[in-house]
Amino acid sequence: MAAPQVHHLFHHPIADHSFSADRKTLAVARDNTVELYSSNGSRFALNDELRGHDKLITGVDIAPNSGKIVTCSQDRNAYVWEPSNGSWRPTLVLLRINRAATCVRWSPNETKFAVGSGARVAAICYFEEENDWWVSKHLKKPLRSTVTSVAWHPNSVLVALGSTDGHARVLSAFIKGVDERPAPSVWGERLPFNTICGEFLNQTAGWVKSVAFSPSGDAVAFVSHDSTMTVAYPAGEGQPPHAVINISTQVLPFADLLWISEGEIVCAGYDCEPFRFSGSASGWSLVGSLDSTSKSGAANQRDESALNMFRQMDLRGKVIDDTQLKTVHQNSISTVRAYAGSPDAVRQISTSGVDGRVVVWNL
Numbered sequence: 137m138a139a140p141q142v143h144h145l146f147h148h149p150i151a152d153h154s155f156s157a158d159r160k161t162l163a164v165a166r167d168n169t170v171e172l173y174s175s176n177g178s179r180f181a182l183n184d185e186l187r188g189h190d191k192l193i194t195g196v197d198i199a200p201n202s203g204k205i206v207t208c209s210q211d212r213n214a215y216v217w218e219p220s221n222g223s224w225r226p227t228l229v230l231l232r233i234n235r236a237a238t239c240v241r242w243s244p245n246e247t248k249f250a251v252g253s254g255a256r257v258a259a260i261c262y263f264e265e266e267n268d269w270w271v272s273k274h275l276k277k278p279l280r281s282t283v284t285s286v287a288w289h290p291n292s293v294l295v296a297l298g299s300t301d302g303h304a305r306v307l308s309a310f311i312k313g314v315d316e317r318p319a320p321s322v323w324g325e326r327l328p329f330n331t332i333c334g335e336f337l338n339q340t341a342g343w344v345k346s347v348a349f350s351p352s353g354d355a356v357a358f359v360s361h362d363s364t365m366t367v368a369y370p371a372g373e374g375q376p377p378h379a380v381i382n383i384s385t386q387v388l389p390f391a392d393l394l395w396i397s398e399g400e401i402v403c404a405g406y407d408c409e410p411f412r413f414s415g416s417a418s419g420w421s422l423v424g425s426l427d428s429t430s431k432s433g434a435a436n437q438r439d440e441s442a443l444n445m446f447r448q449m450d451l452r453g454k455v456i457d458d459t460q461l462k463t464v465h466q467n468s469i470s471t472v473r474a475y476a477g478s479p480d481a482v483r484q485i486s487t488s489g490v491d492g493r494v495v496v497w498n499l
Contacts, residue, residue, distance in 0.1 A: 139428075140464055141496040143180050145173070150488040151193060152239075152471050157200040159475065162494065165193040170207055180494075188215055188226050195240035197249070206249050208237035214251050214261065216270055229270040231259045239285055243292040247314055250295050252283030258297050260309040260329075275307050277330050285346045285392075290353045290479070291318040293327060298344030304358040304366070306334035322354050324373040336368045339382055345405070346392040351480035355417075359390035359403055367401075369417045379417045387411065392472040396482035396499060402426065404469040404487055408461055410497060426497050430463045467491035 143162075151165040162173040162180050168189045173180035189209035196207045205217040205224070214229040214237060231237065235254030242249045251259040251272070256279045259272035281301035288295055295309045308327035310318075323333040334356065338344060342362035349356050357367045363385050371378040391405035401420075404410040409427035413420055460466070467490035475496055477483035488494045 138498045140426075140498065141178070142464060143494045143496075144492060145171075145180070145494060146492045148492045149467075149490040150470065150492060150494070152196045153486070153488040153494055154196050154198040154205075154473065155475060155486060156198050156203060161198070163196050163198055163205055164488070164494070165196045165207070168193055168209065168211075170196050170205070184224065186215075186217055186224055186226070189213065191236075194236065194238050195251075197240055197242050199242045199246045202246055204242075204246070206240050206242060208240040208251050210236035212237060212253075214240060214259075214270075227270060229261050229272065231261070231272055232274070233257060233259060235282075238283060241286050241288060243288045243309075244290055245292040248292065248309065248311065250286040250288065250309065252286045252297065254282040256281060256283070258283050258286060258295070258307075260295070260311065262311050262314050273311065273329060275309065275330055278303075278305060278307075278332055278335065284344060285358075287348045287356075289323070289349050290351070291321070293318045294323055294333060294349075294353070296347045296349055296356050296358075298347035298358050300343040302338040302341035302344065302360070304336045304338075304344050304347045304356065304368075305332065306356060306370075307332060322370045322372055333373075334368065334370055334377075336366065336377075336380060338362065338364065338366065340364075342389075345390060348393055348395055348401075350395050351398055357393060357395065357401055359393050359405070361389045363387060363389045365390065365393065365401070365403055365413060365420070367415070367420055381415070381417075381420050383413065383420050383422065385411075385422055391468065391470050394472045394474060394482070394485060395479075396474075396477075396485065397480055402472060402485055402499075404472050406468045408463045408465045408468055408489070410469065410472065410485070410487060426499075427463050427465075464495055465489050465491055465493060 170186040172184040174183040191210035208214040215226040217224045233255040239252040257274040257276040261272040285298035308331040338360040340362045342360040347358040369378040388406035390403040393403040401413045412423040469489040475484040475486040
């Protein structure tokens with residue numbers, strides 16, 4: 137496997153990042169600004185900044201086709217940024233929330249985007265031609281806590297939400313006059329706005345950190361703060377799920393996940409390295425780490441390493457310098473994104489984290 141591309145942008149946490157479709161522009165959320173980097177050979181150079189939020193920016197997403205950028209922040213606002221005369225023109229979105237916005241993602245057809253919040257609602261935002269502004273409708277009926285993650289189904293109608301009440305839910309975000317009626321699927325046929333199509337509880341009620349649909353949209357996976365990953369396969373409207381597979385791991389909790397094919401998932405988080413899972417409706421398993429520089433990977437190996445360290449200190453009086461992690465990332469990973477390939481065959485992924493690095497991994 138080729139070595140990953142490491143871009144150390146600054147010594148500051150990255151809350152979220154997003155690449156443009158041509159991978160020549162990188163948007164990085166840093167404090168209350170979004171920094172835009174342009175590719176310069178094998179490096180990225182700071183090109184522009186998006187300023188408008190008053191508090192920490194929690195989410196940023198670049199629409200692949202239109203190139204529009206959407207941002208959300210703890211200041212309870214969201215902006216849609218469009219290029220205009222060599223600069224970026226922001227348009228305020230009417231979120232109507234009274235708590236911080238936590239995450240944002242464009243729908244695949246780019247007519248809508250979803251914003252999670254601490255107000256126990258998810259705002260589905262769309263452009264209203266008559267008034268020439270972005271408005272929102274709230275998904276709120278079953279939500280009982282902060283929405284930590286949003287993900288869109290390939291049909292741009294269903295949305296998956298992860299929250300701190302330990303649930304991952306699939307809801308309909310159908311907007312009359314904006315969306316076309318979707319084809320029947322395992323999630324249901326008639327899908328008016330706020331229809332609950334699936335609801336899955338983590339076994340220990342741990343916070344759901346991230347949620348994502350499979351490339352086909354026929355399965356949903358989520359990671360929780362109890363170091364587990366769960367994959368659910370629905371069986372149809374009104375039917376119990378075909379399978380709900382919970383995979384317990386001995387690594388630290390995951391913060392984000394990404395389907396790289398219909399049978400493979402990459403998860404990353406507080407262990408500072410991405411892990412690969414493989415499986416199907418009959419079962420899933422942890423394959424290993426993508427980080428070839430890591431010597432840990434699993435908890436038992438870390439325990440053995442720690443035991444060896446103390447043995448060296450005791451027998452030889454040797455003090456080991458462990459200030460440098462044996463991983464590419466030097467702190468926890470917060471975001472995993474597809475970098476190259478198709479949704480059902482991702483060839484490269486990108487990760488960003490608290491260490492201020494964006495790393496591109498080859499699969």
